[in-house]
Amino acid sequence: MTPEEIEGFLAEPRLAHLATVAPDGRPRTRPVWFVWADGAMWFTTRLESRFIGTDIQAGSALAASIASEDRPYRAVLLRGTAEVWEEDREAWLLRISTRYGRAEGERWVRGALKEADRVVIRLVPTSTVSWDFGKGDRTPANAGRRR
Numbered sequence: 001m002t003p004e005e006i007e008g009f010l011a012e013p014r015l016a017h018l019a020t021v022a023p024d025g026r027p028r029t030r031p032v033w034f035v036w037a038d039g040a041m042w043f044t045t046r047l048e049s050r051f052i053g054t055d056i057q058a059g060s061a062l063a064a065s066i067a068s069e070d071r072p073y074r075a076v077l078l079r080g081t082a083e084v085w086e087e088d089r090e091a092w093l094l095r096i097s098t099r100y101g102r103a104e105g106e107r108w109v110r111g112a113l114k115e116a117d118r119v120v121i122r123l124v125p126t127s128t129v130s131w132d133f134g135k136g137d138r139t140p141a142n143a144g145r146r147r
Contacts, residue, residue: 001130006076009130010036010066013099016043019063020055028055034064035096041078041123042085044096048117056082062123072134078125085122092120 001009015031022028030052034043041064047053056062062082067075085092093112097105112118 001074001076001132001135005132006128006130007036009068009074009076010041014066014068016041017065018043018052019065020052020060022051022055022060023058028052033096033100034066035092035099037095039124041125042092042096043121043123044093044112044118045121046115046117047084047119053117053119056084056121064123072132074132074134075130077127077129078123079127080123080125082121082123085120089120093118096120 016034017029017031019027019029028051030050032043032045032052034041036042045053045056047057059081062080064078065075066078067073090109090113093109094105097108097112099105
């Protein structure tokens with residue numbers, strides 16, 4: 001995909017599947033809501049009671065896979081190091097959650113704000129790979145890559 005197509009694809013409300021590495025070396029994955037803004041993926045977790053949060057605190061690298069559910073399949077893979085983002089926490093939580101439904105998102109945020117370890121995470125990718133099988137991207141050699 002072109003950079004513009006990637007931006008459009010990530011603007012759609014999809015689940016991202018995050019992967020981290022546990023301290024013992026085991027891979028771990030979890031689906032999450034996210035927002036793509038300012039060249040970064042923004043999502044939320046809990047630092048103490050969710051393994052994604054504890055892995056990030058331990059310095060785990062992070063990978064995210066965002067794929068379409070319809071044919072022809074499209075996907076974007078992101079890799080990088082995540083950082084806890086403290087500025088405008090409530091606004092980011094609301095932006096992330098209401099993207100998937102305003103009423104449900106607002107209800108979710110009310111509970112999330114009571115969780116002391118609830119944080120916003122920012123992932124600026126160091127590597128991006130994408131493909132669109134509708135355009136003939138069927139091998140890594142044809143996939144769109146940005147580094």
